[in-house]
Each structure stands twice: as C-alpha cells, then as structure tokens.
Amino acid sequence: METQIALEEQxxxxxxIVNDFSITVATVNGSGSQTSNSAILRAIFxxxxxxxxxxxxxxxxxxxxxxxxxxxxxxxxxxRKKEADILIAMNPATFSEDLExxxxxxxxxxxxxxxxxxxxxDVVAYPMxxxxxxxxxxxxxxxxxxxxxxxYVGILAQMIGIDLEKxxxxxxxxxxxxxxxVEINFGVVxxxxxxxxxxxxxxxxxxxxxxxxxxxLILTDGNTAAALGAIYGxxxxxxxxxxxxxxxxxxxxxxxxxxxxxxPQTGKNTYVVVQAEDELAAIGMAIGAGWGxxxxxxxxxxxxxxxxxxxxxxxxxxxxxVVVWDVxxxxxxxxxxxxxxxxxxxxxxxxxxxxxxNIILMPGSVNExxxxxxxxxxxxxxxxxxxxxxxxxxxxxxxxxxxxxEYPDQPMNRGKVLWEEDxxxxxxxxxxxRDVDDDGIPYRTLIGNRHPKAAYFTRGTGHDxxxxxxxxxxxxxxxxxxxxxxxxxxKPYLPQPVEERMEGAxxxxxxxxxxxxxxQEARALLQKEGIATDFTRIRSFPFTDRVKEICxxxxxxxxxxxxxxxxxxxxxxxxxxEIASKMISYAxxxxxxxxxxxxIDFVLSEER
Amino acid sequence: MSNGVSxxxxxxxxxxxxxxxxxxxxxxxxxxxxxGHNSISSQIIAACxxxxxxPEEIVKFSGIGCSSKSPFYxxxxxxxFNGLHGRMPSLATGALFADHTLRxxxxxxxxxxxxxxxxxxxxxxxxxxxLVYIVENNGVYGLTKGQFSATADQxxxxxxxxxxxxxxxxxxxxxxxxxxxxxxxxxxxxxxQVKELIKAALNHNGxxxxxxxxxxxxxxxxxxxxxxxxxxxxxxxxxxELSYVPRAEEILLEYDEGEVREVELHDGSMIVLKKLGQDYxxxxxxxxxxxxxxxxxxxxxxxxxxxxxxxxxxxxDIYQLTETPLNRLREDQLRPSRETLAELNRxxxx
Ligand SMILES: Cc1ncc(C[n+]2csc(CCOP(=O)(O)OP(=O)(O)O)c2C)c(N)n1
Ligand code: SF4
Ligand SMILES: [Mg+2]
Numbered sequence: 019m020e021t022q023i024a025l026e027e028q029x030x031x032x033x034x035i036v037n038d039f040s041i042t043v044a045t046v047n048g049s050g051s052q053t054s055n056s057a058i059l060r061a062i063f064x065x066x067x068x069x070x071x072x073x074x075x076x077x078x079x080x081x082x083x084x085x086x087x088x089x090x091x092x093x094x095x096x097x098r099k100k101e102a103d104i105l106i107a108m109n110p111a112t113f114s115e116d117l118e119x120x121x122x123x124x125x126x127x128x129x130x131x132x133x134x135x136x137x138x139x140d141v142v143a144y145p146m147x148x149x150x151x152x153x154x155x156x157x158x159x160x161x162x163x164x165x166x167x168x169x170y171v172g173i174l175a176q177m178i179g180i181d182l183e184k185x186x187x188x189x190x191x192x193x194x195x196x197x198x199x200v201e202i203n204f205g206v207v208x209x210x211x212x213x214x215x216x217x218x219x220x221x222x223x224x225x226x227x228x229x230x231x232x233x234x235l236i237l238t239d240g241n242t243a244a245a246l247g248a249i250y251g252x253x254x255x256x257x258x259x260x261x262x263x264x265x266x267x268x269x270x271x272x273x274x275x276x277x278x279x280x281x282p283q284t285g286k287n288t289y290v291v292v293q294a295e296d297e298l299a300a301i302g303m304a305i306g307a308g309w310g311x312x313x314x315x316x317x318x319x320x321x322x323x324x325x326x327x328x329x330x331x332x333x334x335x336x337x338x339x340v341v342v343w344d345v346x347x348x349x350x351x352x353x354x355x356x357x358x359x360x361x362x363x364x365x366x367x368x369x370x371x372x373x374x375x376n377i378i379l380m381p382g383s384v385n386e387x388x389x390x391x392x393x394x395x396x397x398x399x400x401x402x403x404x405x406x407x408x409x410x411x412x413x414x415x416x417x418x419x420x421x422x423x424e425y426p427d428q429p430m431n432r433g434k435v436l437w438e439e440d441x442x443x444x445x446x447x448x449x450x451x452r453d454v455d456d457d458g459i460p461y462r463t464l465i466g467n468r469h470p471k472a473a474y475f476t477r478g479t480g481h482d483x484x485x486x487x488x489x490x491x492x493x494x495x496x497x498x499x500x501x502x503x504x505x506x507x508x509k510p511y512l513p514q515p516v517e518e519r520m521e522g523a524x525x526x527x528x529x530x531x532x533x534x535x536x537x538q539e540a541r542a543l544l545q546k547e548g549i550a551t552d553f554t555r556i557r558s559f560p561f562t563d564r565v566k567e568i569c570x571x572x573x574x575x576x577x578x579x580x581x582x583x584x585x586x587x588x589x590x591x592x593x594x595x596e597i598a599s600k601m602i603s604y605a606x607x608x609x610x611x612x613x614x615x616x617x618i619d620f621v622l623s624e625e626r
Numbered sequence: 627m628s629n630g631v632s633x634x635x636x637x638x639x640x641x642x643x644x645x646x647x648x649x650x651x652x653x654x655x656x657x658x659x660x661x662g663h664n665s666i667s668s669q670i671i672a673a674c675x676x677x678x679x680x681p682e683e684i685v686k687f688s689g690i691g692c693s694s695k696s697p698f699y700x701x702x703x704x705x706x707f708n709g710l711h712g713r714m715p716s717l718a719t720g721a722l723f724a725d726h727t728l729r730x731x732x733x734x735x736x737x738x739x740x741x742x743x744x745x746x747x748x749x750x751x752x753x754x755x756x757l758v759y760i761v762e763n764n765g766v767y768g769l770t771k772g773q774f775s776a777t778a779d780q781x782x783x784x785x786x787x788x789x790x791x792x793x794x795x796x797x798x799x800x801x802x803x804x805x806x807x808x809x810x811x812x813x814x815x816x817x818x819q820v821k822e823l824i825k826a827a828l829n830h831n832g833x834x835x836x837x838x839x840x841x842x843x844x845x846x847x848x849x850x851x852x853x854x855x856x857x858x859x860x861x862x863x864x865x866x867e868l869s870y871v872p873r874a875e876e877i878l879l880e881y882d883e884g885e886v887r888e889v890e891l892h893d894g895s896m897i898v899l900k901k902l903g904q905d906y907x908x909x910x911x912x913x914x915x916x917x918x919x920x921x922x923x924x925x926x927x928x929x930x931x932x933x934x935x936x937x938x939x940x941x942x943d944i945y946q947l948t949e950t951p952l953n954r955l956r957e958d959q960l961r962p963s964r965e966t967l968a969e970l971n972r973x974x975x976x
Contacts, residue, residue, distance in 0.1 A: 329713070
C-alpha cells in the first residue's frame with residue numbers, strides 16, 4: 019500500500035476524481051486485447067466499484083481499429099459515455115483521432131513505439147515502453163505478441179490504483195482457473211506495474227478507491243445469461259446458424275449444456291445442439307422439435323430472422339411452440355453487424371403471413387435475459403405459439419452488472435398435452451384444434467404417443483378442428499378468431515411493465531430493452547435540473563392493459579428507443595389511438611448505445 | 627349384434643401386430659386419377675403392413691407439392707407434418723429428435739427437392755438422419771400447373787411451357803455425391819420393386835433416398851419424356867430383383883448360388899439382390915457412380931438399390947441421447963439443481 023500513499027501525496031495539490039470516469043482502450047482488432055480489457059473491467063468490479071464494459075468493434079477479424087470503453091461510476095450509472103477521460107492508445111492508425119477525443123485534463127497512455135507527436139498540451143501523456151518490457155519477459159517469442167497488451171493493464175493499474183490481486187483473480191476467471199496462462203499474463207502485468215511505479219509520475223486526477231457497491235453482484239453478458247436461463251428452463255433442442263451478435267448465445271449453450279444436462283446415471287444427453295446449414299434449416303429443425311414436444315429454440319439476428327419468417331408464420335398458424343432470440347444488430351445483409359439497435363420491433367410483432375401476431379419478450383437487464391429465457395419456454399408451450407425474445411448487441415456481447423441469477427420460481431408449464439392415459443380417459447375423443455376450455459388454447463398430442471387416436475396431421479393449409487383439410491369459409495374464419503382469442507387469453511401471463519415513480523413527476527420516460535441505464539442516469543440529472551420523471555419499461559408484446567393505464571396518466575410520455583422510426587411509439591399509437599397525442603418519440607440510432615446526454619438534451623428541448 | 631353379423635363371421639386378415647391393411651390407410655386421395663404419386667402411397671401402405679410396423683411408430687413429413695400432399699393419403703394413424711416448400715428435411719430432423727424410437731418417412735417432389743430444397747436435401751444426407759426420403763419425381767411442378775422442374779429432360783417440349791433448354795439434375799446422383807448412405811431409384815409403374823425398396827429403406831440406419839419416377843398424367847406424360855409411364859415401362863432396366871428380409875425371418879427366397887447377393891443391414895435384416903446379368907455391387911460407391919453415369923449416357927432408366935453403406939454412424943449414434951425419448955423426460959431431468967446455479971453465480975460474482 020506504500021505506492022497508494024505515495025500517489026496520494028502527489029495528488030494532494032491537484033483535485034482528485036475518484037471512481038467516476040471512463041476509460042477507452044484503442045487497439046487493433048485481433049490483437050488479443052479482449053483478455054486485457056476484461057481483466058481491467060473485472061478487477062475494478064472486484065474492487066467493489068460499479069462498472070460496465072462495452073466493445074465498440076468493427077466487422078473484421080484482424081487489422082481494423084477497435085475500442086473498448088469502461089465506465090466507472092460510484093453512483094452506479096454505467097451507461098455509455100461519449101467522452102473518454104483516460105485513453106490507452108495502442109493503435110497507430112487512430113492515434114491522433116484518439117488523442118483528440120480525450121477530455122481536457124485527461125490521461126493519455128500510449129505505446130512509445132508509435133512515433134507520432136502529442137499535439138495537445140491540455141492532457142497528461144504517459145509513454146509506455148511496451149516492446150521493451152515485453153522483451154524482458156521470459157516466454158517463447160511466439161507468445162510475446164499475445165501478452166503485449168498486458169503491459170497497459172499493469173501500467174494503468176499502477177497509475178489509477180487497480181488492486182493487482184484483483185487483476186490476478188480476474189485473469190483466473192478469464193482463463194477458467196488454468197494456471198499457466200494466468201501466471202504468464204500476470205507476470206507481464208506485475209512487471210509493467212513495477213516499471214510504472216519506478217518511472218512514471220502521477221499527474222492526472224483519476225483514481226480508484228475500493229468500495230463495496232458490487233458485493234453480491236455478478237458481471238456477465240446477456241448472451242451468457244440467456245443461454246443459462248434457457249438451460250434452467252429445460253431447453254432440449256437448439257438449432258442455430260452463426261451470426262453476430264447472436265453467435266455467443268448458442269456457443270454458451272454448447273459450453274454449458276454438457277456440464278449441466280447429462281443424465282447422471284448414464285452420462286447420456288438430455289439435449290441436442292445442431293449447427294444448421296442456414297437459418298431456414300435452423301428454424302425448420304426448431305419448429306419440428308417444438309412440434310414433437312421438445313423445448314426448442316434458436317438464436318439469430320435481423321437477417322437470419324427474415325429467413326426464419328416463413329416457418330415462424332407457419333408456427334403461429336399451426337400452433338407450434340418455439341423460442342427464437344433476436345439479438346438485434348443494425349441493418350440488412352451485413353449492415354453494421356457489430357453495432358447495436360432496436361430496429362426489429364415492428365417486424366417481429368407481425369412477422370408472418372396474413373393476420374399474425376407474435377409474443378415478444380423484451381429483457382432489460384442481464385437478469386431478465388436469464389429470466390425471460392426460461393419463461394419463454396413456458397409461454398411458448400402454454401400458448402402453443404412462437405415466442406421471440408428481443409435482445410440486442412449491447413446486451414448480448416457487452417458486460418453488465420446484475421444480481422445473481424434467480425432460480426426459476428415456478429415449475430415448468432408444459433401446456434395442454436394429452437398422453438396415452440389422457441386419451442384413454444377421453445375414449446380417444448379429441449380434436450387438435452377444438453377450443454375445449456373456451457380460452458382459445460386447444461389440446462395437442464405429441465409424436466410417440468401410442469394411442470391409436472393420438473395422431474393428427476399438421477399443415478399450413480386451411481383446416482378444421484380435427485386438423486383435416488378445409489377450405490370452408492367458416493372454418494377459416496373460426497380458426498383466425500380462435501387464434502385471436504388465444505392472444506387475449508395470454509396477455510395477463512406476459513411480463514408487466516417495470517414502473518418507477520419520482521416525487522412530483524408529470525412526465526414519463528418510456529422504453530424497452532437495453533436503454534435503461536442511460537435513461538436512469540438522465541433521470542437523475544434531469545431531477546437536478548428541476549424536472550422530475552417517472553419511468554416505465556415495457557417488457558412484452560402484445561401490450562398488457564397496464565401499459566395503457568400508465569400512459570394515460572401523463573400528459574407527455576417520452577418513448578425512447580434506438581431506431582429511426584420510433585417503432586415502439588408507432589405500436590403504442592396504433593393500439594391506443596385515444597392517447598396517441600400523449601406520446602412523444604425520441605428515436606435515435608447510429609449503431610452505438612444511447613447516452614444519458616442524448617436523452618437529457620431531447621427532454622430539455624421539449625420541456626423548456 | 628343387432629344387424630346379425632357377429633365378428634367371428636367376418637374373416638379379417640391381420641398382420642403380426644394384429645392390424646389389418648385398412649389400419650394403414652389414409653384419407654381418400656385428391657390427386658389426379660392415375661398420378662404416379664398415388665401408386666407410391668399404396669406401396670408405402672403395403673410395405674408398412676408387411677413389415678408389421680405400428681403406424682404410431684412412424685412419423686410422416688413432407689414439403690409442398692402434389693407429392694407432398696400424399697402423406698395425408700396413407701397411414702392416418704401416424705402423425706404427420708406437411709411443412710414448407712423445400713424444407714421438410716429440417717422439419718423432420720428436429721421432430722425426430724423428440725423420440726428416437728420412431729421412424730420417419732418423408733415425401734418430397736422433384737421441385738421440392740431439386741430446386742427450392744436442394745440445400746436442405748444435401749445437408750440431410752451429410753448428417754445421415756434416420757429418415758426414408760422419397761422423391762416422387764415427375765419432371766414438373768404438378769401443383770403449380772406444369773412448369774418444368776429441375777429434373778426435366780433437356781429439350782423436353784410441353785404444350786404450355788415450350789422447350790426446356792437446361793440440363794437436368796439427377797437426384798440419385800446428387801444423393802450419391804452428397805454421401806447418402808442408401809440410394810435407390812425406382813419407377814411408380816413397378817409396384818413390387820417400389821415396395822421392396824421402401825421396406826429396405828425403413829430398416830436402414832441412416833438416410834435412405836428413393837428417387838421414384840412418378841409420372842404426372844396431367845402435365846408431363848408425353849411418351850418420350852423420362853418421367854412418363856410409356857417411357858419408364860419401355861426403358862426400365864432393373865439392376866437386380868430385390869427382396870427385403872426382416873431379421874429373424876428365414877431367407878426363403880430361392881436363388882441359384884452365384885446369382886444372389888445379400889446386404890446385411892444394421893439390425894441384422896437382409897436385402898437380397900438377385901443379379902440380372904451384370905455383376906453389380908451396391909456397396910461400391912465408385913461403381914454406383916459409374917452405373918448412374920452410364921444410364922444417363924444411354925438414356926435408360928436404371929432401377930434398384932444403387933448404393934448402400936450400412937455402417938456409417940447415423941445421427942442417433944452421434945448424439946448419444948437418453949434411452950427415454952427426449953419428449954418424455956420429466957422436469958427434474960431437464961432443470962438442473964439449485965446448487966448448480968448457486969455455483970455459477972459464485973463464479974460471476976465480485
Ligand atoms: C415458398 C413457396 N414458394 C412457392 C410455392 C408454390 N409451389 C407449390 S408446389 C410447387 C412446386 C411443386 O413441385 P414438386 O415438388 O415437383 O411437386 P409435384 O406437385 O410435382 O408433385 C410450388 C412452386 C410454395 N408453396 N411455397
Ligand atoms: S397434377 Fe400431376 S402430379 Fe399433381 S396430382 Fe395431377 S398427375 Fe399428380
Ligand atoms: Mg414434380
């Protein structure tokens with residue numbers, strides 16, 4: 019702790035900024051900076067300080083610039099912040115641009131082999147002898163490049179006060195306890211920290227001090243949370259096709275399923291994961307499996323979802339349970355595949371042929387990614403229809419703090435399924451599409467049911483209650499209306515909106531998905547400006563009645579979302595035309611997560 | 627009984643599982659009279675009846691087309707799913723995982739398989755899913771009224787569509803190249819062969835492709851077209867006479883030694899091939915390619931079991947599932963314990 023004291027001595031004169039700043043690490047994509055950045059992030063988290071980490075990366079495997087931003091905030095506001103207070107410049111190509119982006123008084127750490135001039139005198143510049151330090155490490159030369167990025171970890175740790183022991187623990191997490199890589203990487207970190215202690219003089223104001231604001235919390239990404247939630251929801255069948263940012267969802271399933279879901283006696287599998295040839299096949303398999311009675315899912319993003327639309331439309335119409343995660347990204351084709359958006363909402367809501375509606379769940383935290391992952395199966399099977407979970411890249415691939423995952427608090431709901439003994443009791447008298455319980459939800463049987471009356475023929479053609487072919491106008495009409503009734507029945511079972519009140523609030527900030535951190539930060543700052551706000555986060559579609567009750571209360575509901583056209587705003591006005599004039603749209607998309615400042619500026623411009 | 631007919635009076639022929647042939651029937655066909663697809667449906671019924679399979683242990687799948695409608699016309703006591711155009715392979719793959727004790731029969735058309743569905747068809751083969759995959763091949767799109775399909779002969783002239791300028795796709799060839807482990811070709815006008823091939827296919831531990839020329843009497847029955855009755859009858863050359871012999875059944879067929887070849891399937895059942903003239907070995911992939919290539923060159927219809935590899939692992943061998951079908955597993959087998967989640971939380975915690 020001697021160094022800590024020395025640092026503080028130095029800092030006595032200048033003002034300190036403690037636990038409230040953001041760090042941007044500028045590297046070249048593919049240079050292996052991920053380990054370094056996660057080590058910094060998790061070490062800060064382990065020091066008890068609220069933190070988040072976002073990867074702003076290009077669609078490229080190697081060579082293009084990439085930025086990792088870490089937001090440290092003692093009050094827990096960890097949305098993206100545009101400005102960088104500390105910048106670590108490892109990429110010559112963006113060196114000058116990075117230097118410009120720094121706030122006045124900011125700290126600029128740069129690899130000293132980048133021979134470019136420091137063109138600002140209002141920042142503190144720290145050269146880092148990366149190459150020179152790495153040469154001193156006793157490892158095979160082919161490994162040197164991999165660990166070079168650990169140099170900035172060590173130097174930063176020394177200069178802002180990251181506990182080295184926490185960095186070691188973070189590396190142990192990253193390497194899943196494998197001793198050798200932890201030792202090698204940590205060796206570099208220690209060496210670099212020692213070098214900084216001897217050679218650099220602290221001149222910037224940014225410091226970390228341990229807190230206990232993260233005790234008991236977890237740090238993870240939405241795709242990991244979703245995969246685990248699905249496993250605790252009893253997922254049995256996963257078929258998928260790689261697409262950023264959904265890929266790591268399926269890969270996490272592949273990683274965790276073998277550990278969690280083998281039959282303990284026989285070691286045999288209770289699950290199936292198939293990497294399909296495309297999304298057309300991925301959804302075909304999932305629909306087949308859902309029809310066969312398995313908890314089936316796929317994960318994809320916008321372009322994949324369009325390929326899945328035809329089968330999902332058939333799934334809605336022939337009443338097949340299936341869960342699809344749409345981890346949203348930007349645009350068609352390649353678009354901006356590594357950037358985030360909330361642009362699929364209206365598409366997903368009605369995706370299908372003719373009159374279609376889909377259940378959409380919209381998680382707003384990593385905890386809800388977990389929770390909705392298991393709940394989605396219950397809803398899909400209870401209501402025999404596809405359920406789409408709308409996540410986005412910011413959730414899927416970035417690191418978020420959350421509460422520990424909560425074990426499902428309800429037994430599984432497998433829906434209305436008739437097995438042999440049920441048909442025995444009914445003397446074989448049943449009809450696949452008959453509304454027996456007057457709730458729009460029929461009964462189904464599953465393949466393998468050996469009762470001679472169990473079978474039925476599933477089809478996309480018009481059908482009667484017995485699933486027989488029918489072009490009778492009344493059959494078609496009745497079928498469509500029963501499906502509508504089913505969607506009325508299901509509303510109370512969908513997650514209700516999250517509501518937060520503030521003393522004296524006359525306006526409501528309304529959103530869905532990953533924008534909550536930016537909105538919460540904006541609310542706190544708006545309050546300081548004298549504007550109290552309530553907050554509502556919608557968590558499902560079709561909208562529950564509560565959504566209308568809430569919106570009716572306010573003269574102005576600011577509908578905040580990351581797309582161009584204000585899709586949530588569109589849907590709300592469509593469903594509630596009588597209160598449409600109470601809805602104000604703030605829709606903005608540029609591929610990056612929203613910031614509090616954007617929201618504040620908009621609300622102030624409207625309110626003043 | 628009030629009508630005076632007691633059950634003992636009626637002689638009902640049943641198979642070894644106590645079912646009559648009627649128990650294997652489907653709904654009345656709405657396809658055209660004389661459509662090749664109908665005769666294939668009859669042979670599916672006959673094969674399942676003769677193999678003593680319970681209809682409840684079979685699941686039917688199809689894509690879209692006249693051919694794909696036909697699963698409604700056989701095995702009413704079996705579950706069925708008439709899916710999307712060209713995408714029955716994925717549907718069947720997912721569904722069959724629900725209960726690995728079941729056998730799948732998929733019916734497709736040449737449009738359904740060789741155009742929109744080519745991708746899924748090829749990938750089904752690669753995975754060697756246990757599924758009988760029947761292509762009812764008529765060289766046209768029947769259901770959309772007679773456009774050329776990708777298997778139509780080059781130069782074929784049809785009244786409303788002119789002359790087909792493109793080269794045909796050969797489904798058996800595609801199957802072989804795609805590593806199908808069972809490839810057969812037959813002709814709807816040869817019911818005995820169709821039936822024996824279906825029987826053998828049903829017992830194959832993997833994907834079994836049956837490319838069955840099945841004339842469309844409405845849109846493509848011009849006598850010189852490969853997919854017509856007249857041409858098929860005239861040009862069919864069977865590679866062998868063929869019988870399927872279930873396991874534990876004595877081989878009663880009498881063939882002269884030297885003329886008979888037996889192929890043992892995974893479960894010990896046999897396919898007995900009686901050679902016709904040439905010395906053909908259906909376990910030799912290279913030879914199979916040669917036979918197909920030659921038949922294309924001489925423009926003749928080679929039928930029979932073209933290729934079989936009974937030893938490739940099927941998807942079941944690869945996936946190692948619990949003995950209990952997945953769709954009968956209980957909640958406690960699917961939801962890991964609380965303790966495991968607590969342990970995971972500890973790893974992610976500060
Ligand atoms: C996605 C899609 N595109 C087009 C169609 C229209 N369609 C229905 S059947 C068919 C062709 C069927 O041809 P084939 O598979 O050869 O069956 P056949 O009727 O000849 O037995 C087409 C194009 C469809 N149902 N779905
Ligand atoms: S149109 Fe052709 S393929 Fe369709 S049912 Fe009639 S004969 Fe068969
Ligand atoms: Mg056809």
